[in-house]
Amino acid sequence: MIRFECDYAEGAHPKILEALVKSNFEQTPGYGEDIYCDRARIAIKKACGDMSVDVHFLVGGTQTNTTVISSILRPYQGVLCAETGHINVHETGAIEATGHKVLALQSGNGKITSNQVRKAMKEHLADSGPEHCVQPGMVYISNPTENGTIYSKQDLIELYSVCKDLKLPLFIDGARLGYGLAATGNDLTLEELTKLCDVFYIGGTKVGALFGEAVVISNENLKKDFRYMIKRHGGLLAKGRLLGIQFLALFEEGLYFEISKHAISMADKIQKAFRDKGVIFLYDSPSNQQFPILENKSLEILEKKYAFAYWQSVDSEHSAVRFCTSWATKIEDVEKLVSDIITS
Amino acid sequence: MIRFECDYAEGAHPKILEALVKSNFEQTPGYGEDIYCDRARIAIKKACGDMSVDVHFLVGGTQTNTTVISSILRPYQGVLCAETGHINVHETGAIEATGHKVLALQSGNGKITSNQVRKAMKEHLADSGPEHCVQPGMVYISNPTENGTIYSKQDLIELYSVCKDLKLPLFIDGARLGYGLAATGNDLTLEELTKLCDVFYIGGTKVGALFGEAVVISNENLKKDFRYMIKRHGGLLAKGRLLGIQFLALFEEGLYFEISKHAISMADKIQKAFRDKGVIFLYDSPSNQQFPILENKSLEILEKKYAFAYWQSVDSEHSAVRFCTSWATKIEDVEKLVSDIITS
Amino acid sequence: MIRFECDYAEGAHPKILEALVKSNFEQTPGYGEDIYCDRARIAIKKACGDMSVDVHFLVGGTQTNTTVISSILRPYQGVLCAETGHINVHETGAIEATGHKVLALQSGNGKITSNQVRKAMKEHLADSGPEHCVQPGMVYISNPTENGTIYSKQDLIELYSVCKDLKLPLFIDGARLGYGLAATGNDLTLEELTKLCDVFYIGGTKVGALFGEAVVISNENLKKDFRYMIKRHGGLLAKGRLLGIQFLALFEEGLYFEISKHAISMADKIQKAFRDKGVIFLYDSPSNQQFPILENKSLEILEKKYAFAYWQSVDSEHSAVRFCTSWATKIEDVEKLVSDIITS
């Protein structure tokens, strides 16, 4: 079985494993206060083009979303996000577990607009008794989104401008950030993204690491006592250096960007093969997740050799599915798939 | 600097690293539903002598304590534990973050007794309006405790008997369980411990793994939907197999027990060196943590070569400190320390 | 200004005030353990036709919803309800404050159907990894709904049957229950309703009392330790007898039902006046809340003499508004309004 159902099916990039093996018997302090974390923080600050940001390492995405969001909101506030946002549908209520409502906005493709945010806040304030309702307190987006779509520079400039107007911190979930930045047509750099939000994270789990997400906080008001927040949510890894070692390997010499490009080139090949066959896509995704709408009988054939994710029924004879590539996707596997698409 | 200040200063046992490297490019499903986790679960069940228990893998201790405790308690219940218990003092309120009070019981050495539990419940029920107070809903102990002390088989038989009487599930934090089972004078086996509580965990982070804690649930009532609880607390690792691979390496052929013995033998040497010099210990610890009470001026000399943890002031001239050994402690490092103790 | 904007604009029914004054200097135990609460509980049990139910008195609706819902759900579960449900839109996240997601179902008129509940559960279980999503754990409905609509006996039989099938406790918010039971066309009795759910409450605040909601628990599994839950949510009134005295006055001789009928007869008059003028209604409400769609210019005239609630814009020239009657609505006020409607 060749697996395209997710972007976390393999371990880590060999350079990361090598670094873990090499450092294995060194003795370091725990909880992220070691030399590797220090060096990784510097490498990430450089990559973000801002040495004044704070960088923290956490283990996984749900934990990171929960920690960041609950560090920002006042108790009576909620977080605006797309109805398809990960925090709204795939985290078993981890945000609600911290006492906050997810304020879902309609979204066809996983993105939300500055107008939607402005409207939500306006409607809240127009209520005769706004204190009877959850107050929007921040905005959460993913880039790329759960649907593979990406925010353009202009999208983000407009969204962040509204957020600043309304005093709503903007948080970008970058679980697949590398694939968004490498996506075909993307016009946003990591430096620009750093300036266009208050806090975001750089996903490692799906982009080369065994695990790990690097939170980057640029808004001065959100920096204080963040380590307390991490600990309270069970996210302060005892052997914190494991995160430092991995992110150092990814960011010291640009490995993160390089392996992200590979995933996109693999996704592009798959997309092209489907398009050449006249297949329609559920979302217009330029990143590492592709959502072709296929005949159910074609799916039956493909699933004998390939693992992919069922997404949704489109009509009685067609379904949308998801094919994911990653840093680890082998070109020969993609070639096999492409060949099977062509001859199908 | 030679480090004895904690038991998580190094990476992982070489056999674990080897297994991670070897499996690195295999493709597996995520979230603990892979073949390595399956095999590790079976290996642990065998080691526990009970194939009917449920086994789940989480990343860290605070996360595990929070997930287990909040899965057991009703909203108005609290957890009885020693005042020195990890959940009471060193988790930044992670238990309270789930809405539950930690009901601390006095403890000189980190342990609590069956009588204390019985008394706490009796006092609660004797209140004229018990519903105005937090109801004790479970008991949490650590074995070994944060002070290095261990529960004897008889201790645990009595405690668990009271717990069953009072319908209070008993949860054992085994972050250092290997070192407790290998401790000099311990008369408890893993099989017996499995029978003498409702749920416990086997710590990997401090005993050979990069990270990871294996929760073992024997009480049938506590098994349902536990994966939802893990996910809600951000503890469901995407590349779950990393946990399976590590625990498989630790339990397939008894590595866990073997490396635990090494830590104890190292701790015994340190203890003996101090005792031979007439040093008194703060707690009577037979496990991998040793708490000698030293003259402050001796500490100044030792801390030039060795890292250890300051514990508490004893009088104006003496302080208690903690020396930890682990699976990774090198005999030559211990020999240097012993030699320095002897000549001090 | 004559007020029709809500059903809590006045104090209490005179019989209630009289009972409060009469008992004022009696000394009783606190927290609901007095003779008045005892007698009120019996009166309510009789009215429900089931002496085995548990009856508890709380002060307000949000508090009651929060207490009941958080007493039922496991941490990873959410509550299914209409998107317009009070707990979803008008309680400032009080449910989320207890860690639970509100799982909103589409609803045109405030009601939800048994099919929607079945579908929601089916979809949850069909997910490849249901533990990544909030598990539906109970169903919340209001009767009458926030839109004035009511559940028929058949509606409730079907809904409760599905709930029992799926092991989802059914909770009915009866903040306006009296007005629902008295509504024109209602075919449900209090006895029947008691049998067709697991727990519900009888609203006092909007139906004759100064304040107070009487929770009726028929499901045996939900009874245990409910007073702890009330106290934890700050709902255990020190002078609990105030609630007993009020509910005793309301239920000892059927006052609750009698005054509810008055409110409906007042609402019917208003509804008829509007209908006779050809006015369309936003919802088909047979209870004490009426939602006529009026020309904006008519509203400008009406609002000089009457207070009513703005509900929503319908088109550029029309808006829906809400007129509420209550136990306290004066017939002369209604007659004035009707006359103004006729001549408008």
Place this chain on the structure above:
Amino acid sequence: MIRFECDYAEGAHPKILEALVKSNFEQTPGYGEDIYCDRARIAIKKACGDMSVDVHFLVGGTQTNTTVISSILRPYQGVLCAETGHINVHETGAIEATGHKVLALQSGNGKITSNQVRKAMKEHLADSGPEHCVQPGMVYISNPTENGTIYSKQDLIELYSVCKDLKLPLFIDGARLGYGLAATGNDLTLEELTKLCDVFYIGGTKVGALFGEAVVISNENLKKDFRYMIKRHGGLLAKGRLLGIQFLALFEEGLYFEISKHAISMADKIQKAFRDKGVIFLYDSPSNQQFPILENKSLEILEKKYAFAYWQSVDSEHSAVRFCTSWATKIEDVEKLVSDIITS
């Protein structure tokens, strides 16, 4: 049975009932936005000598404590208080329900000192990894305390000075504030107390009202969005005017202070009678709660005619009990008790 076991055994002061009856059929907006609440807020601001404070009305003490405390603390912070503090022992974990640990300080008489607060903060910061522990985020005291003791002006000046130094907001639970201000030997005025803390509340439930607590916020930083907090905790009473009417009656012409004095004069009589018999008291209370230590056989006699609260066992033959007076205590009842004490 003559009841001295608590200070909430009766209804309300007749002037309050009268005001409720008189206003009963007036129509007002809900949720505290009526003319009575407006007037009561002004009356309280005047009594506090500061027209810039914010005043909010809530129903009960536990609700008020929870709402205020959770509005102040950051998620990882806890509240310092006496181990005997109401929030620590008698609120069924309502504070923990909002995610915060109660950081209990030893206390013999219910009070805590500025030194204890300073020491707690110092110890927290001295920890090698403070982020592993709950950060003290505010200070809670009761005046009078649960033991009847009161803070002198000097006590409060010192405590508040330390709190300001350490940036820890000081919150005073004034559930029995009237009785503290009227206590024999009290040297603190309401105006002074307003200046010596960041937020406090004036208890109505125990001092003349049917129910109700008036929160007074002087710290500008704590004022924002407090109504959202009240609503989220289920404390926004629909018929909010009931609270306004009551506090207006209590504060318009000084009734609150007058009836408090009555309670103290009744308590003094009881205290004197016991002292004259040579009885020792558990606490040195100058307020409306008296804690004599009596022979168990005397208690058996007294409890035939009087209700009082059992407090704690002192030795095998003696127990401490609590006698409470209130605004409603009848002089003839006190005289009976005094006579029975004398002749006992």
